[in-house]
Amino acid sequence: MKKVIRTEIPRKAIYRLSVYSRCLHRLENNGIHTVSSEVLAKAAGVKPTQLRKDLTYFGQFGTRGLGYEVKQLIEMISELLGTKSLQPVVIVGVGNLGRALLSYRGFEREGFGIVGAFDLNPSQYLSSDTPIDVQSMDILPKIINDHVVKMAVLCVPPTAAQEVANQLIELGVVAILNFAPIVLSVPDEITINNVNLAMELENLSYFINE
Amino acid sequence: MKKVIRTEIPRKAIYRLSVYSRCLHRLENNGIHTVSSEVLAKAAGVKPTQLRKDLTYFGQFGTRGLGYEVKQLIEMISELLGTKSLQPVVIVGVGNLGRALLSYRGFEREGFGIVGAFDLNPSQYLSSDTPIDVQSMDILPKIINDHVVKMAVLCVPPTAAQEVANQLIELGVVAILNFAPIVLSVPDEITINNVNLAMELENLSYFINE
DNA sequence: AAATGTGAAGTTGTTCACAGCT
DNA sequence: AGCTGTGAACAACTTCACATTT
Numbered sequence: 001m002k003k004v005i006r007t008e009i010p011r012k013a014i015y016r017l018s019v020y021s022r023c024l025h026r027l028e029n030n031g032i033h034t035v036s037s038e039v040l041a042k043a044a045g046v047k048p049t050q051l052r053k054d055l056t057y058f059g060q061f062g063t064r065g066l067g068y069e070v071k072q073l074i075e076m077i078s079e080l081l082g083t084k085s086l087q088p089v090v091i092v093g094v095g096n097l098g099r100a101l102l103s104y105r106g107f108e109r110e111g112f113g114i115v116g117a118f119d120l121n122p123s124q125y126l127s128s129d130t131p132i133d134v135q136s137m138d139i140l141p142k143i144i145n146d147h148v149v150k151m152a153v154l155c156v157p158p159t160a161a162q163e164v165a166n167q168l169i170e171l172g173v174v175a176i177l178n179f180a181p182i183v184l185s186v187p188d189e190i191t192i193n194n195v196n197l198a199m200e201l202e203n204l205s206y207f208i209n210e
Numbered sequence: 211m212k213k214v215i216r217t218e219i220p221r222k223a224i225y226r227l228s229v230y231s232r233c234l235h236r237l238e239n240n241g242i243h244t245v246s247s248e249v250l251a252k253a254a255g256v257k258p259t260q261l262r263k264d265l266t267y268f269g270q271f272g273t274r275g276l277g278y279e280v281k282q283l284i285e286m287i288s289e290l291l292g293t294k295s296l297q298p299v300v301i302v303g304v305g306n307l308g309r310a311l312l313s314y315r316g317f318e319r320e321g322f323g324i325v326g327a328f329d330l331n332p333s334q335y336l337s338s339d340t341p342i343d344v345q346s347m348d349i350l351p352k353i354i355n356d357h358v359v360k361m362a363v364l365c366v367p368p369t370a371a372q373e374v375a376n377q378l379i380e381l382g383v384v385a386i387l388n389f390a391p392i393v394l395s396v397p398d399e400i401t402i403n404n405v406n407l408a409m410e411l412e413n414l415s416y417f418i419n420e
Numbered sequence: 421a422a423a424t425g426t427g428a429a430g431t432t433g434t435t436c437a438c439a440g441c442t
Numbered sequence: 443a444g445c446t447g448t449g450a451a452c453a454a455c456t457t458c459a460c461a462t463t464t
Contacts, residue, residue: 010433014416018409022391036445045393048445049435056447064441064446082415089411100310101407110408150418151411175414177407181232183255191417193410197311197387198320199228200403201299201361204385205292206224207401208360220455246423258423259457266425274424274463424463431456441446 013054014081019044020051021077028070036067086113088147090173092164093156094119094134097179101153102132112151116143144171151175158182223264224291229254230261231287238280246277296323298357300383302374303366304329304344307389311363312342322361326353354381361385368392 023043027035041048055061055068058080062068078084089112091098101107102117122136135143143149152173156164161180168176175191178184181199184192233253237245251258265271265278268290272278288294299322301308311317312327332346345353353359362383366374371390378386385401388394391409394402 011413012433015409015413017416018406018412019393021412038445043393045395047435050433052446053434053448060447062446065444066442067445080416081412082419083412087411087415087418096314097316100314103313104306104310106307106407107411110411112408112411151414175418177410177414183229183253185255191414193414195405195407195410196228197316197405198322199225200387200405201297201317201320201322202228202231202291202293203221203225204361204387204401204403205297206227206290208297208385209292222455248423257457260455262424263426263456270425272424275422276464277423422464424461426461427459429456429458432454434451434453436451437449439446439448442444 009057013057016044016046016050016054017077017081019046020054021074021081024070024074024077028074033070034067035070035073037062040068083111086111087151088113088115088149089151089153090115090140090143090149091117091153091155092119092137092140092168093154093160093180094123095155095157098153098155101155101179107153115147115149116140118143140167141171144168144173149173151177153177153179155179219267223267226254226256226260226264227287227291229256230264231284231291234280234284234287238284243280244277245280245283247272250278293321296321297361298323298325298359299361299363300325300350300353300359301327301363301365302329302347302350302378303364303370303390304333305365305367308363308365311365311389317363325357325359326350328353350377351381354378354383359383361387363387363389365389 020040023040026043037048037051041051044051061073061076089107091101091114094102094117098117098119107114117132117134118137118140119134120137123134150173152168154161154165154176158180161178161182162184165176165184165186169186169190174189176184178192178194179196181196186192230250233250236253247258247261251261254261268286271283271286299317301311301324304312304327308327308329312324317324327342327344328347328350329344330347333344360383362378364371364375364386368390371388371392372394375386375394375396379396379400384399386394388402388404389406391406396402
């Protein structure tokens with residue numbers, strides 16, 4: 001039944017939850033305890049009705065005549081997104097981009113713990129501050145098992161991406177953040193999010209032509 | 211009139227052009243000269259009708275009974291996206307993420323030339339292979355002018371993002387790839403593409419809850 | 421015969437308008 | 443009185459069905 005409900009919730013609405021969460025944190029830091037859909041929506045760059053509709057996909061969290069309690073909304077969003085506990089993540093493929101993501105410490109800051117980096121060519125890469133071990137692909141199964149890893153960041157070359165994705169799925173990974181510029185074909189129950197920086201630039205380029 | 215046509219083309223269709231382009235290059239490398247919407251769509255992970263509809267937003271490029279000429283389609287897409295000539299880009303904000311993007315050489319590979327990196331704290335950062343100069347923000351106007359830069363990658367902290375965006379727009383930048391996790395408010399004629407890695411992970415996290 | 425191009429139908433996502441709480 | 447929650451209207455996007463071309 002949970003599944004049925006989920007298929008009815010627009011993917012975009014779930015993305016927006018992350019946006020709302022960020023805005024709410026900012027409000028909280030400013031000592032604001034209660035917020036109306038109008039104010040929060042403005043901060044998030046959406047229409048108030050959309051915010052309200054998004055929230056009602058998951059339940060009723062506001063008080064009519066008053067608005068939403070900031071703390072409670074934060075709580076419920078992080079509950080929904082499953083970000084209350086640290087989520088273990090592996091990075092597979094440590095070329096230029098993988099290295100870049102490793103030295104960028106953003107993942108850790110946001111509640112995701114990188115429990116391993118893997119590549120065909122294991123090595124020790126000295127990031128700006130701490131050394132990071134890039135392990136052999138042989139160790140991948142053990143690490144995924146030991147840490148019960150469900151999430152992977154995929155930075156291998158496009159030619160290898162499908163194969164590695166299959167491998168990850170076989171090992172129990174159910175969500176992949178894919179940086180390889182190819183369309184992965186995976187079973188329905190696996191979630192893929194694609195990030196393609198070159199595509200973002202190309203897209204911008206389209207809008208430049210004056 | 212050009213503008214009018216454009217507003218009718220779904221943003222998603224323009225993203226898909228990039229996908230098609232990649233697939234077409236792969237086909238070309240495999241020595242394939244002609245492709246049907248069915249085959250190309252499969253490679254791109256979309257329905258054939260969608261591919262055809264997407265293309266007809268821009269004109270008629272196929273031959274009935276035959277399909278599309280690979281080379282010609284590649285040509286027309288890169289014409290549309292404006293990727294035929296090297297587009298100059300500046301990176302503003304060289305913290306962890308900015309540094310990561312600099313050492314990742316993906317932009318250059320895809321036809322975008324980084325003509326400058328800027329930060330409040332100029333420095334020389336030694337990337338894995340070549341040293342990169344991080345220049346003072348004072349030089350930004352000169353560089354943007356000299357290279358006629360229309361595109362910027364924004365990696366400053368969220369608190370500074372809006373201000374820097376305003377500055378860039380003032381200087382003539384019309385397209386911004388924004389990595390800062392805030393909603394930028396800009397004039398309609400400016401295009402913003404947001405990339406937020408933490409949000410992508412949070413989104414995946416939602417789908418993990420078994 | 422094969423495959424594109426496209427108006428129309430269908431689906432999904434957004435916004436409106438207002439009923440219903442507090 | 444103020445602001446949420448929501449069915450209904452609307453808009454955007456996708457898919458279908460088929461006429462059209464080679």
